[in-house]
Amino acid sequence: xxxxxxxxxxxxxxxxxxxxxxxxxxxxxxxxxxxxxxxxxxxxxxxxxxxxxxxxxxxxxxxxxxxxxxxxxxxxxxxxxxxxxxxxxxxxxxxxxxxxxxxxxxxxxxxxxxxxxxxxxxxxxxxxxxxxxxxxxxxxxxxxxxxxxxxxxxxxxxxxxxxxxxxxxxxxxxxxxxxxxxxxxxxxxxxxxxxxxxxxxxxxxxxxxxxxxxxxxxxxxxxxxxxxxxxxxxxxxxxxxxxxxxxxxxxxxxxxxxxxxxxxxxxxxxxxxxxxxxxxxxxxxxxxxxxxxxxxxxxxxxxxxxxxxxxxxxxxxxxxxxxxxxxxxxxxxxxxxxxxxxxxxxxxxxxxxxxxxxxxxxxxxxxxxxxxxxxxxxxxxxxxxxxxxxxxxxxxxxxxxxxxxxxxxxxxxxxxxxxxxxxxxxxxxxxxxxxxxxxxxxxxxxxxxxxxxxxxxxxxxxxxxxxxxxxxxxxxxxxxxxxxxxxxxxxxxxxxxxxxxxxxxxxxxxxxxxxxxxxxxxxxxxxxxxxxxxxxxxxxxxx
Ligand code: HEM
Numbered sequence: 159x160x161x162x163x164x165x166x167x168x169x170x171x172x173x174x175x176x177x178x179x180x181x182x183x184x185x186x187x188x189x190x191x192x193x194x195x196x197x198x199x200x201x202x203x204x205x206x207x208x209x210x211x212x213x214x215x216x217x218x219x220x221x222x223x224x225x226x227x228x229x230x231x232x233x234x235x236x237x238x239x240x241x242x243x244x245x246x247x248x249x250x251x252x253x254x255x256x257x258x259x260x261x262x263x264x265x266x267x268x269x270x271x272x273x274x275x276x277x278x279x280x281x282x283x284x285x286x287x288x289x290x291x292x293x294x295x296x297x298x299x300x301x302x303x304x305x306x307x308x309x310x311x312x313x314x315x316x317x318x319x320x321x322x323x324x325x326x327x328x329x330x331x332x333x334x335x336x337x338x339x340x341x342x343x344x345x346x347x348x349x350x351x352x353x354x355x356x357x358x359x360x361x362x363x364x365x366x367x368x369x370x371x372x373x374x375x376x377x378x379x380x381x382x383x384x385x386x387x388x389x390x391x392x393x394x395x396x397x398x399x400x401x402x403x404x405x406x407x408x409x410x411x412x413x414x415x416x417x418x419x420x421x422x423x424x425x426x427x428x429x430x431x432x433x434x435x436x437x438x439x440x441x442x443x444x445x446x447x448x449x450x451x452x453x454x455x456x457x458x459x460x461x462x463x464x465x466x467x468x469x470x471x472x473x474x475x476x477x478x479x480x481x482x483x484x485x486x487x488x489x490x491x492x493x494x495x496x497x498x499x500x501x502x503x504x505x506x507x508x509x510x511x512x513x514x515x516x517x518x519x520x521x522x523x524x525x526x527x528x529x530x531x532x533x534x535x536x537x538x539x540x541x542x543x544x545x546x547x548x549x550x551x552x553x554x555x556x557x558x559x560x561x562x563x564x565x566x567x568x569x570x571x572x573x574x575x576x577x578x579x580x581x582x583x584x585x586x587x588x589x590x591x592x593x594x595x596x597x598x599x600x601x602x603x604x605x606x607x608x609x610x611x612x613x614x615x616x617x618x619x620x621x622x623x624x625x626x627x628x629x630x631x632x633x634x635x636x637x638x639x640x641x642x643x644x645x646x647x648x649x650x651x652x653x654x655x656x657x658x659x660x661x662x663x664x665x666x667x668x669x670x671x672x673x674x675x676x677x678x679x680x681x682x683x684x685x686x687x688x689x690x691x692x693x694x695x696x697x698x699x700x701x
Contacts, residue, residue: 181428184428185427185428186428188428188429188433189425189426189427189428192256192425193256193425195256196256196257196258196425197256199256199258199596200256200258202594203252203258203261203594203597204252206584206592206593206594207250207252207261207263207592207594207597209590209591209592210248210249210250210263210591210592211246211248211249211250212224212249212250212251212252213242213243213246213249213250213251213264214241214242214243214246214249215227215241215242218242218251219252220252221251221252221253221254221260224242224251227242232680233677234677235680236575236576236602236604236605236678236684239264239576239602239604239605240602240604240605240608243264243266243602243605244266244605244609246266247265247266247267247269247270247589247591248263248264248265248266248267248270248587248589248591249263249264249266250262250263250264251263251264254421256425257289257421257424257425258289258594258595258596258597259285259286259288259289259290259580259596259598260289260421260598261594261596261597261598262578262597262598262599262600263591263593263597263598263599263600264600264602265587265599265600265601265602266601266602266605266606266609267588267589268606268631268633268634269588269589269633270587270588270589270591270601271601271606271633271634271636271640272633272640272641273587273588274579274587274599274601275579275601275633275636275639275640275641275643276633276640276641276642278585279309279310279641279642279643280309280310280311280316280317281310281311281312281581281582281583281585282310282579282580282581282582282599283308283309283310283312283313283317283579283580283582284306284307284308284312284579284580285578285579285580285598286312286580286582286596287435288424288434288435289580289596290580290598291413291416291417291420291421291436292413292414292417293306294413294420294435295409295410295412295413295416296409296413298409298453299405299406299409299453299457300499300502300503300506301499301502302319302499303323303499303500303502303503304320304323304324304327304500304503304504304507305503305506305507306503307319307320307323308320309321309642309643310582311582311583312580312582320643323500324642324643324646326487326490326492326500327500327504327646328646331646331647331650338481339382339481339482340382340650340653340654341548341549341653341657343378343381343382344378344653344654344657344658345546345547345657345661347374347377347378347381347391348374348657348658348660348661348662349661350377350389350391350392351370351373351374351391351658351661351662352661352662352665352666354370354391354392355370355662355666355698356665356666356698358698359666359697359698359699359700362697364671364695364696364697365695365696365697365698366693366694366695367517367520367668367694367695367696368513368517368685368686368692368693368694369693370391371513371516371517371520371658372509372510372513373390373391374391374513374516374658375508375509375510375512375513375516375654376388376390376396376399376402376509377389377390377391377396378654379504379505379508379509380396380398380399381482382482382483383482383483383484383501383504383505384398384467384471384482384483384484384501385471385480385482385484385485386398386467397459397463398459398460398463398464398467401456401457401459401460401463402456402460402502402505402509404452404453404456405453405456405457405460406506406510408449408450408452408453408456409453410681410682411449412444412447412449412450412453415447415449416440416443416444416447419436419439419440419443420436420440423436423437423439423440423443424436424437424440427439460502461498464498464501464502465494465498467484468484468488468494468497468498471484471485471488472488477489483501483504484497484501487500487501504647507645507646507647508647508650508651510573510681510683510685511573511574511647511651511683512573512651512654512655513685514571514573514683514684514685514686515564515567515568515571515573515651515655516655516658516659517685517686517694518567518570518571518684518686519563519564519567519655519659520659520662520668520694520696521571521670521676521686521694522563522566522567522570522571522619523563523663523668524668524669524670524696525619525670526619527669529563529619529621530663530667530668532559533559533560533563533621533659533663534663534664534667534701536557536558536559536560537557537560537660537663537664538664540556540557541557541660541664542664543664543665547656547657547660547661549649549653552653552656552657552660554624554627555627557656558624558625558626558627559621559625560656560659560660561624561625561627561656562621562622562623562624562625562627563621563659564652564655564656564659565621565623565624565627565630566619566620566621566623566624567619568607568635568637569607569613569623569635569637570607570608570616570617570619571678571684572603572604572607572637572684573637573683573684574603574637574639574682574683574684575602575603575604575684576600576601576602576603576604577600577601577603577636577639578598578599578600579598579599579600579601580596580597580598580599581593581594581595581596581597581599582595582596583595601636603635603636603637604684606634606635606636607635607637612634632644638651666698666699666700666701667698667699667700667701668696668697668698668699669696669697669699670694670695670696670697671695671696671697673689674688674689674694674695675688675689676688676694679692
């Protein structure tokens, strides 16, 4: 029987209209509030930053000017940043006025680097997610862990979590047995890579040396961290490694595409459709993105694989004798979730960075054949084929030229060329530059390594600059960051890069394949792009 209740239907329509109107007013008030708050915050910010010079370039005192410039320089982003900020200890790029996290200071000065990384360490930390769309996706990929966790006034626990993670990881890094495992693994994996390269030489095939180094660092890290055999250097696919690469690449591409939508959702859409973190609109945006879905499905593979490896390790009757990182964490009683996350963070921190260092080192060796020959001589004298390198025999005092080559590659091609912190309180930098809370402050190892005052003829690759060797101040040379959060894997990375360089060069000589236009990619880590592709092609020759 049909119910015909005109009063009820009028009432429902009235209710719906009132709800809609109420929500419309609520939404409009939210957006107005955000714009007023944003305008006030931005006026305050602009006032505090009025004496700080803008980056050098026409129209750079407003976002449209430098953004236009940035877009036309996106293929040479680090050189662009160098051009527009060189000679200025601190420069500003003011972003969209309503969004505090879009304002950035670019730092090229050692004293200022020391200030943000050490003296006022507690004020500067990883970005606030709601103000940094890119960092939001890094966390989406990695979850919490040492690489993304905040410290200082920006963190709810004042950095306790970070402190604990750091303590645990550094104990593991300093263990004697772990160091000896590294030695064994790097030598073995470098030999595998060298044999692979020799086969290419015999078959007169060109090789993508950068891909080889990414495989070498993955294979090494899989054994050191998981105790798991991986042989990507000779073409055997590795499930964890493949999922890791897929997740990382898709995260980055999706994050870049999401910056503008995020700003719109978080500003102009009312809760729950927008607002902080982009609300439902962002949720939908992510679900509709093929890149985001691919990233999430790769993350599930990573999780499944990590669960398998953790279980395998727990069930291993040899567990008490094992020395890989996973086994050391499990022996120490850490939970499976903690261990899985920690290992993932250590891989992201340590794998690509070292592969980039090796790629640029060999890029410079192929461009500077005289340097390659001189390094070969030192290697043949000190560590001829058959001898085993170790920490001591690879040290700067034993092999000064090798050390000079590696430091020169780090200077010109720092694997992390630009690193950003967010200020969580107002501050004043040395030199009197003001920093309003929530400004991004980025220091530039790429720029600092090319400062002609510090390194005459900075573009020239000259290992002799580092002989005799004095460890550079980490504030002047912040390639591994500096202060309490300095890179934990610096010794491991230098040792790994030196071991591989020695093993390859004592058997092979390298020549760049001609007609390559080499530049760098746009990842967080500085990899090589050749003719628009992420690769570096070489011929392997005999000496
Ligand atoms: C040439 C190679 C490397 C370079 C240039 C490098 C550089 C850096 C930089 C710049 C940071 C600071 C990142 C940030 O907080 O924004 C960092 C942090 C870190 N690195 Fe490295 N790294 C290298 C290799 C490694 C290796 C092999 C490991 C070992 C797994 C490692 C482990 C870490 C860890 C755990 C952190 C976080 C420290 C913390 O936040 O307390 N790194 N590294």
